[in-house]
Amino acid sequence: MGVELIVIALAVMILGLIYYSVNKENEVNMKLRAIAHAVEELHREMYKLDKRVTQEVEIITSLQESLPEAERITSTKVDQDMSEISIPIMDALEHIEGTFTAYKEKTENRLRYLEERIRNLSLPTSISGMDDEKVISRYNQGMEVDLIAKELRLSKPEVEFVLKINQLR
Numbered sequence: 001m002g003v004e005l006i007v008i009a010l011a012v013m014i015l016g017l018i019y020y021s022v023n024k025e026n027e028v029n030m031k032l033r034a035i036a037h038a039v040e041e042l043h044r045e046m047y048k049l050d051k052r053v054t055q056e057v058e059i060i061t062s063l064q065e066s067l068p069e070a071e072r073i074t075s076t077k078v079d080q081d082m083s084e085i086s087i088p089i090m091d092a093l094e095h096i097e098g099t100f101t102a103y104k105e106k107t108e109n110r111l112r113y114l115e116e117r118i119r120n121l122s123l124p125t126s127i128s129g130m131d132d133e134k135v136i137s138r139y140n141q142g143m144e145v146d147l148i149a150k151e152l153r154l155s156k157p158e159v160e161f162v163l164k165i166n167q168l169r
Helices: 002-120 129-140 145-152 156-165
Strands: none
16 A cells, blocks of 8 residues: 555656646747747837838938038028127127226226325324334334234224325235
């Protein structure tokens, strides 16, 4: 009875393997059919695309043959349009430049006038001619404005004013 059980177990196992092999073969065949169908569809699409590309290449070739004349006409027209547009712009820029130059000169004249008026103003009462000389000599010696102001007991703006009036700063 032990041998019979082994034979039956082997038979069941062989039948299981056969069943498994048949199922796997069917799955593989189904996948192969699906792949074959997809490849066939790809071939159809490639044929359609090849035909379409050929037509478009013919169109492009015909357009390229007519391109030099159209390009020359377009280039001439663009040059004319640019000339017509740029002349008024250049005139306007020259006018603006002239306006700015006049404004700059006017501003510089005003600045010179104000500087002259400031020089003609009297100095604050706390600064005398002797203090001016001390400020200038210390500044020429390389002292900082803060140190000069502290040493001479003047405010920093007063020291800067003296240096500005004497065109040292």
